[in-house]
Structures are given as C-alpha cells and as structure tokens.
Amino acid sequence: MPDWKKEIREQLASLQLSAEREAEIAEELSQHLEDRFHEQTTAGKSDAEAYRIASQDLNGEFLNQQIHRIERQRFPEPVVFTSRRTKIMGDLLQDLRYAFRMMREHAGFTAVALLTLALAIGATTAIFSVVDAVLLKPLPYPNPDRLMTFWQIDPSRGAQKVDFAHGLFAYDRDRNHSFEKLAAYETDSMTLTGVGEPERLKEADVTFDFFNVLGIQPVYGRAFLPDEDAPNTNPRYHNNNNVVIISYDVWQRRFNGDPSILGKPVHLDNNPITVVGVMPPGFDFPQKTQLWMPVGLDPQWNTFWNLTPIGRLKPGIKIEDASREISDLSATFKRDHKMQSNPGSAILMMPLLQSIVGDVQTPLLVLMSAVALVLLIASANIANLMLARATARNREMAVRSCLGASSRRIIRQLLTESSLLAGLGTAGGLFLAFVGLQILKSLSIAQVPRINEASINPSVLVFAIVVALLTGLLFGLAPALRSARVNLQDAIKEGSRGSSSGSARRINNLFVIAQFSLSLILLIGAGLLLQSFKNLLSVNPGFNAENVLVGRLDLPKSRYTDKTQVRGFYQQLQQELQSLPGATKTGLVSQVPLNNAGDGHQLYVEGQAGGPNDPVTVVFVRSATPGYIEAMGIPLLKGRTILPTDTETSQFVTIIDETMAKKYWPDEDPIGKRVRTGADDPWLTIVGVVPSVKKASLDESSKLYLYQPLTQRPNNAMYAVIRTERDPEAMISALRSQVNALDPEVPLFDIHTMEQAVAGTVSTKKLTNVLLTAFAVTALLLASLGIYGVMSLNVGSRINEFGIRMALGAQPGDVLTSVLGQGMALAAAGVVIGIGGAFLLTRFIENLLFHVKTYDPLIYAGVALILSLTAAVACYIPARRATKVDPMTALRYE
Numbered sequence: 001m002p003d004w005k006k007e008i009r010e011q012l013a014s015l016q017l018s019a020e021r022e023a024e025i026a027e028e029l030s031q032h033l034e035d036r037f038h039e040q041t042t043a044g045k046s047d048a049e050a051y052r053i054a055s056q057d058l059n060g061e062f063l064n065q066q067i068h069r070i071e072r073q074r075f076p077e078p079v080v081f082t083s084r085r086t087k088i089m090g091d092l093l094q095d096l097r098y099a100f101r102m103m104r105e106h107a108g109f110t111a112v113a114l115l116t117l118a119l120a121i122g123a124t125t126a127i128f129s130v131v132d133a134v135l136l137k138p139l140p141y142p143n144p145d146r147l148m149t150f151w152q153i154d155p156s157r158g159a160q161k162v163d164f165a166h167g168l169f170a171y172d173r174d175r176n177h178s179f180e181k182l183a184a185y186e187t188d189s190m191t192l193t194g195v196g197e198p199e200r201l202k203e204a205d206v207t208f209d210f211f212n213v214l215g216i217q218p219v220y221g222r223a224f225l226p227d228e229d230a231p232n233t234n235p236r237y238h239n240n241n242n243v244v245i246i247s248y249d250v251w252q253r254r255f256n257g258d259p260s261i262l263g264k265p266v267h268l269d270n271n272p273i274t275v276v277g278v279m280p281p282g283f284d285f286p287q288k289t290q291l292w293m294p295v296g297l298d299p300q301w302n303t304f305w306n307l308t309p310i311g312r313l314k315p316g317i318k319i320e321d322a323s324r325e326i327s328d329l330s331a332t333f334k335r336d337h338k339m340q341s342n343p344g345s346a347i348l349m350m351p352l353l354q355s356i357v358g359d360v361q362t363p364l365l366v367l368m369s370a371v372a373l374v375l376l377i378a379s380a381n382i383a384n385l386m387l388a389r390a391t392a393r394n395r396e397m398a399v400r401s402c403l404g405a406s407s408r409r410i411i412r413q414l415l416t417e418s419s420l421l422a423g424l425g426t427a428g429g430l431f432l433a434f435v436g437l438q439i440l441k442s443l444s445i446a447q448v449p450r451i452n453e454a455s456i457n458p459s460v461l462v463f464a465i466v467v468a469l470l471t472g473l474l475f476g477l478a479p480a481l482r483s484a485r486v487n488l489q490d491a492i493k494e495g496s497r498g499s500s501s502g503s504a505r506r507i508n509n510l511f512v513i514a515q516f517s518l519s520l521i522l523l524i525g526a527g528l529l530l531q532s533f534k535n536l537l538s539v540n541p542g543f544n545a546e547n548v549l550v551g552r553l554d555l556p557k558s559r560y561t562d563k564t565q566v567r568g569f570y571q572q573l574q575q576e577l578q579s580l581p582g583a584t585k586t587g588l589v590s591q592v593p594l595n596n597a598g599d600g601h602q603l604y605v606e607g608q609a610g611g612p613n614d615p616v617t618v619v620f621v622r623s624a625t626p627g628y629i630e631a632m633g634i635p636l637l638k639g640r641t642i643l644p645t646d647t648e649t650s651q652f653v654t655i656i657d658e659t660m661a662k663k664y665w666p667d668e669d670p671i672g673k674r675v676r677t678g679a680d681d682p683w684l685t686i687v688g689v690v691p692s693v694k695k696a697s698l699d700e701s702s703k704l705y706l707y708q709p710l711t712q713r714p715n716n717a718m719y720a721v722i723r724t725e726r727d728p729e730a731m732i733s734a735l736r737s738q739v740n741a742l743d744p745e746v747p748l749f750d751i752h753t754m755e756q757a758v759a760g761t762v763s764t765k766k767l768t769n770v771l772l773t774a775f776a777v778t779a780l781l782l783a784s785l786g787i788y789g790v791m792s793l794n795v796g797s798r799i800n801e802f803g804i805r806m807a808l809g810a811q812p813g814d815v816l817t818s819v820l821g822q823g824m825a826l827a828a829a830g831v832v833i834g835i836g837g838a839f840l841l842t843r844f845i846e847n848l849l850f851h852v853k854t855y856d857p858l859i860y861a862g863v864a865l866i867l868s869l870t871a872a873v874a875c876y877i878p879a880r881r882a883t884k885v886d887p888m889t890a891l892r893y894e
Contacts, residue, residue, distance in 0.1 A: 002037065002051055004030035099417040110421070113382050116782070117425025117471065120378035122432030123775065124371040125456070125464045129437055131364050132463075133454035139353050140282070142215035146313040148179075150326060150349035161348075164307045170299035171333045172309070178322035179311035183210040186295065186306045187287055191556060193745045194267040195254050200554070200749035202288055203268075205295035213312050214285065218245055221262045221277030224294050231298035244268065245277040245292040247284060269556040270745070302337065310352060323349040360448050363768040366845055370525070370775045373518045375471065377782045380511040383475035384789050386418065387508055418476025419469065426468035430456060433464070443767055508790045509826055515783040516830020517837060519776070520867055524838040525845060526776040527859040528852055529769050535851040536762060542657075542693030543593060544633025545754035549728035550592050551735055552750040554717040555743075563714040567648070569742065570710060570718055574625055576738045577722060582731060585723040587628030589707075590715040591620075594757040595750075596696035598622075601677040603704065605664050619660070619704040620695065621677050623715040629655070629690060629707070631721040632754075639671045639688035646709040653712075654684035657692040657705040675706065684708065697761045699850045719750075728753045768848070780870060783830075788874040791823045795878040802882050812883035819882050823875030824868070831864050 008026045033054050040050035103110045138144040152162040164172070164184065173182040185206040192199045208229035217223055228243055244266070246255075255261045265272035268291070284290070286308075295307070313322055327347040333339075354361075434456055441451055560566050570588050577586040591598040600618035629641045637658060646653055654675065661670045674683040684706070692702040710718070720739075724731055732751055739748045759766075795802075802815050842854040852859075 002033075002055075004033040007055070008033075096416060096420060098413065099420045102417060103421070109385060113385060113421055114425050114428060116378045116382060117422060118428030118432055119778065120371070120375045121426050121429030121464065121467055121471065122436060123778075124375050124467060125429055125433035125460060126436035126440065127364070127367050127371050127771075128463050129433065129456060129460045130440060130448070130451060130454045131368050132457075132459055134357055134364060134448060134450045135361060137450070137453065139356075140216075143312070144353065145351065146315075147214070147310065147352040148313055148319060148322065148349055149308065149310045149352050149355045150323065150347050151308060152330070153346050153348050163305050164309055165303070165305045166295075166298045166301040166307065167337070168302065168305075168330060168333050169307050169309055170297060172326055172329045175329055176322075176325055178313060178317045178325050180314050181209055181213045182309055182311040183207045183213040184295070184297075184307040184309045185210060185286055186308065187289065189554070189749075190268040190291060191270075191554065191745070191747050192250075192254065192266065192268055193270065198745050198747040199254070200552075200747045201250065201268075201290040203291040203293060204286055204289040206292050207295055207297055210292070210310075213310055215312070216280065216283060218277030219248065219280040220251075220259060221245070221275070223277060229294040229297055231296055231301070242271075242273055242294060243276045244273040245279060246275055247279050247290045248281040249284075250290050251278045269554075270558040271556075302339070319349055319351075323347050356449050358449065360764060362845070362848060363764060364448075366525070366848070367768060367771055367775075369844075370522055370772050373522055374775050374779050374782075375467070376474075377515045377518050377779050377786075379471050379475040380515045381782045381786045381789075382421075384508050384511050384786055386475060387511075415473065415476050419472035422468045422472030422475075425471075426464055430461075430464055433460075440767075443763075448764065505790075505794060508794075512783075512787050512790050512826045513830045513833065515779075515786045516827055516867060516871070517834035519779040519783040520831055520834025520863060521837045521841055522772070522776040522779045523863040523867065524834075524860060525842055526769070526773045527863050528842060528845065528849060528854060528856060529765075529772060531852045531856065531859060532849040533762070533765055533769050536698050536765065539694075539698040540691070541593060541698060541758060542634060542691040543754070545758050546633070547724045547726070547728050548632065548754040549722045549724060549731050549735070550719045550750075550752060550754060550757075551732070551739075551748045552717065552719050553739055553746050553748050555746060557716060560716055563648075566714040566716055567711055570625065573720065573738065573742055574627065576742070577720060577735070578627075580722070580731065580734050580738070582724050582726060583722050584725055585627055585631040587631040587721045588625040588710060588718045589628045589632070589721060590623040590710075590718055592632070592719045592721065592754070592757070593693040594696065594754075594761055598695075602679075603660075604676045604679065606674040606676075606683065608664060617663075617704060619675075619677060619706055621713070622705065622707045623710045623713045623718070624707045625710045628721055631723045633723065634690045634693065637689045637691065638669070639686070641688055642707065642709050647711045650712075652682045652684050653687045653709065655688040655690055655707040656686055657702075658689055659692040659702040660704045660706065661689050663704070677706070694761075698758070720748075765848070780867065783867075784870050784874045787823055787826060787871055788877065790826070791819065791875050791878040792881075794822065795819060795882045799882075815883050816879050819879035820872070820875050823879070824871060827868055827871030827875075831867055834867075835860060835864065 005026045008029050009022060036054040037050050040053050041047065045053070139147065141147060152164070163186070169182075169184050173184075176182065183206060185204045187202065187204050189200050190203045192201050206224075208224040208226050211217055211223045223245070224243065246261075246266075251257060251261065261275050262278070263274065263276070265274050267273075273293070279292070311322075313319070326349065330347060437454055437456070441454065555566060555569060560569065574586060574588055577583060580586075598620055601621050603617050603619040624642055626642045626644050626646075629636065638661075639655070642653075642655065656670060656675070664670070665673060670686050670689060673686045675686065676683050690707075693705065694700060695703050720735060722728065722731055722735065735751075736748050739746060805815065806812070838860070839855065846854050
C-alpha cells in the first residue's frame, strides 16, 4: 500500500501550513486516495496501474479543490472583531516572515540580487550626497537665493572674466536700486610671522560691509567699520596700521583659541595688524580664505581692475533687471570717464552659489544621470530574475488562489518580498556609499567646491529610502502582476515542468532590450569623454613637466622696499639653488604655467594699431631670471634666452611666445621688434621666441605671453624652479633650507611638481571619466547577465521543443542558430534604441568634450560592436546547451 500521507505532505510543503492543519488535510485526503486505490484493485487493475490512476489526483486541479474544501469545512475563519489596521499589520508581519524564509531557501538568488542592489544603490547614494552638498544645499547664509555676484565680459580678452576697478564699483554701489547692499573683494595671500614658523595664509581684501552683505558676523569681536575702509588704509599697499579678522581655524591653530588676541597686533608681511574679530567655524569665503582685511576703497582709483562684487538683491527684484541696471550704470561711468568700452562688453550676473560650484555642475549631473541609469539596469536585471523565479512558483500561486487568496493579496506578498530585498540592498548600499564618499573626498577635495560638506545626512537617508521603495516597486511589480493573473489550470499542468508563459518571455525580452539600450547610452557617453580626455592629454602645454619642482616665496614689501634688495635676494637664491645636489637647471619666475594667476597688461606694439600709444590687446607678463626657460623645459624657437648680461642698466629686452609672434608678425621675423606693457613703460626689444604655455588648463586657447629679465622688472613674489635628475619631491627639504638660510621669515609655499600641476588641471575630468567608465562597464556586465538569464530561461522552457525538433531531423547547428538569432535580435533592438537615445542625450555633455563631436561615428560603431559581441557571448552559452538536448529524454519527459 502506498504511503499516501507522505506524498500529500510533500505536495503541501510549499504552502507553509501549520502542523495541525497539514496533519488534518493529509488524514482526510489520504483516506480518499486509499479508497480510490482499493476501488481500482477491486476492478481488476494491478497495483501499479491502480497507483497510477489514484495518484493523478495529487497532480491535478482536484487536489487543490479538495484542499480548498477542507480548509473551508474544518477551519472556517473565526469571527474576530479587530481593527483594519491590526489586520494589515498582522498580514504584513506574516508576509515579512514568509519573505525571509523564501530568501533563505533561495540563498544564491538572494546573494546576487543583494550584491547588485547594494552596488547600484550605494553608487547612486554616494553621488547624490555630493550633488546634495555641492549643488542642492543652499549657502549657509540668510536668504542665500538673493546673493548674487557679477563681473564684466570683455570680447577683446577672449570673453574672459574682467573684475571691477575701485571707482567703477563705488559708482555702481552708490547709484543702483536693485541691491540692498553691495560689497566687493579681491584675494591674495600674506605671511604670518612672530608665532612659530612663518606661514603663508590666504587673504581677502574686502569692503567694510562685506560680512553684512553675506549676513554673517564674527563669532568673537566685531566686523569692520566704515572708516577702516577709507582710501590708503590697506597695509599691503600703504605702510599704515590697520585691522584684520582671522578665521576660526587660524585662531585655534596658531593662537590656541586665546580670546585675548582681540585688540592685539599680529605680524602680517612684517606689518603689525590689529585683530578685531574671529569668524565662525567653517566660514572661509571666498576661496578658503583665512584672513580678511579692509580693501581701502578709493572711488578715484581706476588703475587696477581687481574687485569682484557680491550683492544681496532687494525682495522682488529679478536677476535680469539687476543685471540690466548694473550694465547701464557701468556704461555711463565708462563714458563719463572716457574709458575704452569694447563692442560686445556685458555684465554677467549669477547667483553666488552658481559661481562657487563653477564647472563641476555639469560633471556632477552627468554622473548622477549615469548612476540612475545603472540603477534602472540593475532593477531590470533583478526583475528578470524575479520573473524567472515567479515562473517556478506558478503552482504555489495557484494553490494560494485555490485556498482563497485574492490577486491583491498575492501582489502584496510579492511586493513585500521585493521591498524587503530592496531594503536590505539599501542597507548594504548605504555602507558602500559611506566608503565611496570618503574615497571621492580624498580624490577630488581640491577640485570640487563644498565637497567637504558631503555626508550621509538625513536628506541623503530620505533619498536612499525613497530609492529603495521605488526600486522594490520597479523590479517587483511586473512579477507580482504576472503571478496574480496566473491561470490555475495551466499552472497545475505546467508546475512540474516550470515552463514560462509567452507573456513572461515577452516581459523578459522587454527588460533585456531596455538594459541594452541604457547600457549603450552609458558606454557611448563614456567613450566620448575618454576620447576627449585622450585628446586633452595630447595637448602640448608648452613646457616639459617631467622632474620639475616649483615653490613660491614672497618678500614682504615692508622690509624689501628697494628694488636692489629684491634683485640681490633672488640672485643669491639662484646661486644657492644651482649648487644643490641633483639639480640640473634652476631659475626663478613670477608666475609658473597652469596656476591661473597674474593680471593681464595692455600691450603696445610699435608700428601697429592707431599709433605707438594705443594698446592693441592684453598680454601676461612674467619676470624671469637666466635659466628659467631651460629649467621649465620651454624650447627656444628663435633668438636667444635671458642672459646674465641683461641688467637694469642694459638694453631692455623681452622674449615673446609664438602666439604673439604669429599674431603681429605672421610673415616676418619678430626679433628686433619693440613692444611695451604700459604707456609710460620703456620699449622692450624682442630677442627671442618660445612656444605658448597654458595659463590655467590644457583645453584653453593660447594667451599672449612675454618674459622680461627680473633685473629689469623686479617682483617681490617669485617661484623657484628646479629641474632635477631624479624625484623632484626629494628636493623640497633642500629648497626650504636654502630659503630659510637667506631669510627665516620668508615662507616657502605652494610647493608642487609641474607634473602635479598638469594632473591637477584634468583631475575633475579624470575623476568624471573614471566613474562614468566604471558605471558603463557595470551596466554592460548587468546587461550581459540579463540577456544570459533570459536566454537560459528561454532554453530551459523549450527543452521539449528542441528535443522534438532534433528527433524530427533538425541539426544542432539549426538549434544553435535559432537561439543565437533570438538573443541577437534582442541585442539589436537595444542597440538601435540606444543609438537614438545617445543622439538625444549626449548633447548634454557637449561642453565637457575636447576636440570630439557628440555624434562621433567611430565611437558609436565601436560601442555598438562591443555590445553586440558581449551579447553574442552571453547568448552562446545557453544556445550551446540547447544543442546538447537528448531527443529521447525530451520525448520521454513529454
């Protein structure tokens, strides 16, 4: 006699019934099957034949109907007067317990899904935390949306930013009706001495109401008074006592947080300056400033254009109206003062936050979009896996329906499972986001403003929770809806084979197409940026950066007041540098390439423009010593370099760059021609031509440069330049010792190699490329896994079909071609849709590209080929398995 109870319990195992219910159902149904078996043997059937007939009720709809009947008969639902909320909570807890059991039973699926989700959500959360801190988080000032900054745009200077002169700013400040207050600042640095080692600190000269405009005041002491901002009060230009406000960090680090420092002088550039205030912790505007001093605003001074205005708009005033008013006022001032105003000059006004985040806004938004695509691809991948698992659970869902579960109840159960999966994936993702954020900070802290403020804060946590809920809904909804609509009779018949329906396959296919199209968009974007980066790295900066160390020093004007002192100090320093072991060439220059420093000067070219006294353009002037050109590795194209014989008593000479030579003497030799950098300056005879160097970045247009001997154009601030035989950083200690030996109160700062300078100009682009490429490769892998999973599911559900076809004469190659064709059709659909999407979306990264078009055909074709080959490999494995089907086994199974 068969053990009917054991077989019934095996059928009931997936329902997770209580032991009492399972025993009662097994008892009654086993009696039914025993009666059925006895009936057949009495009719003359053999035991085997009787067992076969009786056991049919174990695999058919009859069994489910009997279970349903027994459930209703023996275990009617008790009438319990409970609230709807209590019932929902009870169902939710039951669903969660069952979801945990299912995750344990399918540990492999759970591990893959959790790892995929953790990586996708972790990357998304990490990038969002940076976007939140840099772009979304308002500035920590009252009503930050009303804070504006503006400057002039001058077409004659290559549309570059032009600051305001003292007189122009004062005119606009006193006559505008758009701003509650206007202030201005310029940045520099000063040397702190008298308290330990000398230190170069970043300093800002500001108008007296600078802090009132921002709406922030010193945490100790006071802000500046109006009379402290009177003309001729800035000690950097006038040897007068003045006042300074220091940052909280400097107060703590250099003065041990001593409150008695207020009212006492500190020595800055060897001038005693009285400390009147300490700013709150974290305040460092502009540009990580550590000291603030009154600018000494002079409304009559229009010589230097060095002030950047900031202002607080009046309530209700639009930025366009304010910009128009400042433009009109500036034009009136220039006309009244007979100043040159170039056609096309304009005022560019923008929110202060936008000016701070600068060029990082587009890369961050690109990265945010990229991780969102990766998250979508990951969700589609998990949805495919869950659809496959839902197919295997058709019988379970059918039994649940037979037991009275509604479609809504089944959908809720499955969405609970997917939400739990998303929640656990988010927990892992938050950990990965925290780790990734620390790595991002260490990689890009100097290039991305406000990144120090990025953290896993409450707003980021809310974002992660919302992402988890949406993700769980996204990859759980399709399997849940499909399971809720399962055909009970078909499910009972198909349950043992685990076949998938045509609708499930169609949904799987749509997910794969979506994955491939999104992956192709990401890959094309990454390909364009990588090609752009390659083009950028191939740019010649105009010098040889290998093994070059530079360090800046600034002689205080209060002690080095005479040009002879400046010449003597730097001549002696260069002699000492030449004797350093390992130094092959040395020199000094007022500004090194790629530091974006130094103001432009008006260039006068003899014999050109309207007359010898008419400036023709802007030129950047560098004071240099003999040996600098060679130490920086700038090749000499024509003439000669700076020589020791070029002194203050000899003929005044200059070396120009080839951009200037081509601009003013395209068809003749510039050697012997004359230029000057001011209407009252001496004429300079051109003695040499060198290549153009980059001022700020590798992708900028070439500027005009000229180099004058330091002896003929003394400058207190200079860079020491040392070309070494080996690692240049090993020379830092020796360089610092030489400077300290000459003057222990002169600090050496901004020490770096020129290779670091080159790398720094592309660091943000490099970081963007690395992350975007990583996201694109991840997307490609996920898409490959997606098409592999779909084709494996497809092959598994068609084993019988393949067996029958091969039994009827089909060759393995025919089956292989058929399966590969189906998979490649999906990939091709994804490629076509992806190319269309890339055409539309890559235009948003156009300003990140350098010498590459957004529709570059080679990149599009190359990415499409890579994606197609990857799809072919992913399809080949299940297709190969389909050719190994044994026709007899398949027919016997059928």
